[in-house]
Amino acid sequence: MSFHNVLRTLKTVKVRTQVPFQEFCELISAIPSPSAAPKPLNPTTISLLSKLNPNSLHLILSEPTLSASKCLVFFNFLLKNQSFISFKLDLQAHLTLICRLIRARKITLAEHVFKSISVDQNSRYPFRAIASCVEVCCLEPVVEAKLFNLMLKVYSDIKNFDGGLEAFDYIKSIGIRIDERTYNFFSVAMNRAGEVEKGIDFLYRLLYSGTGVSVYCLTAVVEGMCRNGEITRSRELVQEMAGRGIKPNIITFNIMVEACAKRWNFSELDLILPLMEKEGLAFDVKTYEFLIDGFTSSGKLEEAERLVGEMHDKGLKVKTHVYNLIINSYCRKGFLEGALSLFSKMAERSIFQNADTYWFLINGICKVGEMGLAMQYVNEMQNKGFELDNLDCNILADGFRSKGMANELFELQALMEKKSSKANGFKQKKNGYDLTRKQPAVHNN
Structure with a gap:
């Protein structure tokens, strides 16, 4: 036993002799549970305390x-x-x-x-x-x-990041190892709280202290920067860290790809995608979906459709809503041929055509006044078990009025009355799909 421990033991023995230890043990055993109703302390307990x-x-x-x-x-x-x-x-x-x-x-x-x-x-x-x-x-x-x-x-939990950075420096100075999970948690908390500059500072502290920077930590910083619109700076950071041996992963790149797609920042995207290829990372389903959403909303529909075909060629699963986005955009721009062609490809590729798919297509057909064709798809839709809702009926009613199709309008109004619904004018959204978007949506990640 070291001299220091001997002194500590002697001190403990001395203090213990001055404490009615057994009485305190009995007191501790008698303490009621927190859920119990509070009771006044008795004189013996007060004296002991x-x-x-x-x-x-x-x-x-x-x-x-x-x-x-x-x-x-x-x-x-x-x-x-x-x-x-x-x-x-x-x-x-x-x-x-x-x-x-x-x-x-x-x-x-x-x-x-x-x-x-x-x-x-x-x-x-x-x-x-x-x-x-x-x-x-x-x-x-x-x-x-x-x-x-x-x-x-x-x-991290209480968002005292200055205290955390001070703690990190102290911990490193006395040679204590920080768990990777701990510093990852701290990095994510800072960046999600909007403390991006502190997050970057912490990343470099990790780097220069020899602790090592995990891809998880790098990705957290990239996410914070992209949320602030600093996509170029995030790409430059990824390039620098890759040069230092800290390799980004597909999640890191998808965050940057999504940020570019949402902001229609295709010039920066043209720099990120080659960097992604250089790092040996192939597109996954999320990468394609982010790109398709960006190309679709910006009007680059042929490019979006090409990416859908590429997904099929690679054996990746393509969701119905991806097709719906493009069909909706074709119809909004009046490119009915493109919408009908993509609708047919869905059937050829065994992609489920849901009620929204039909609604977008019927809406586009009504806009160009092809009401006979619209009713063909309405019948097909109903044969598959999809019912018309209020918005579908309103669109059809507007089309019948514009074409002077009184009989069809009368039958439709009867159906609407049977459903206890009234035409309320054209709405702008259906099931979360934006029908009129003309500017890139900027969302928080």
Whole structure:
């Protein structure tokens, strides 16, 4: 046993002789559960609490015969009855309990206690004060390492990113290893909170400290930058990190591809796609869907349809809504031939044509006044079990009126009355599909 541990043992023995330890154990066992109705403390308990001091509390919380759960119960009991003890439950008391909980692998409870000294306005401590206290009350390297990693996790939860960055620098300076999962969590929290510059700063701290940058961390930073519209800067960061051996993955690139597609930033897209190829990454279903959505909304319909064919050639699953987007866009632009051709290809490729597919096509046919053809598709739609809704009926009614088709209009109105519905004018959306979009939608990721 080292001289330091001998002194610690002697000190423990001395303090323990001054504490009615058995009485406190009995008190702890008798503490009611938190859900029980509160009762006034009896005189014996009040007298016992008056004998408690910081050293004796530290001894009790460190007692190996008491479980960590009982220590937590006792600690919470003292917090509720603070007026009966002669001292404030200070930082050392909190950290002693946290170390017990960590040792018992009750990490979630330990995080909760640490939050109480990090968030509560009445007992907030700066990181440096916490770090200094840890050196005194936590002498086990494994527990100490877990405690500092826990701090970084809590700073992420409470969005105290300045405290987290300070903790990171300190942790590295004393040679404690940070778990990859912990720093990934911290990086994601910063970027999702809009602290993109701090996220970039943290990435470089990881890089220069020798910790290593994970692709998960890089992707979190790229996501934050793209959300802010900094697509060029995100691509340049990816290029730099790739040169340093930190390889982006398909998720990293899909975030940039989606950002370009939503903003119709095709000049930047033309730089990202070759970089993606250089890194040996092929398009996945998400890549194609982002590109098709961007090309479709910007009017590049032939390019969008070419990508759909490419997906089939590669054996990738193409969803119905992808076809619906393009058919809707063909119809909005009056390119009925393109819409009808793509509709036929869906059947050839065994792609399910749903009610929305028919509605977009019928809407486009009505716009050009081909009501006979429209009714053919209405009949086909109904034969497949799809019912006309109010919006479908309104579109057909407008078409019949414009063509002077009184009989058909009368029959349709009878059907509408049977459904207890009235024509309310043309709506702009159906099942989430935008029928009139002329500008690129800019969404948060």
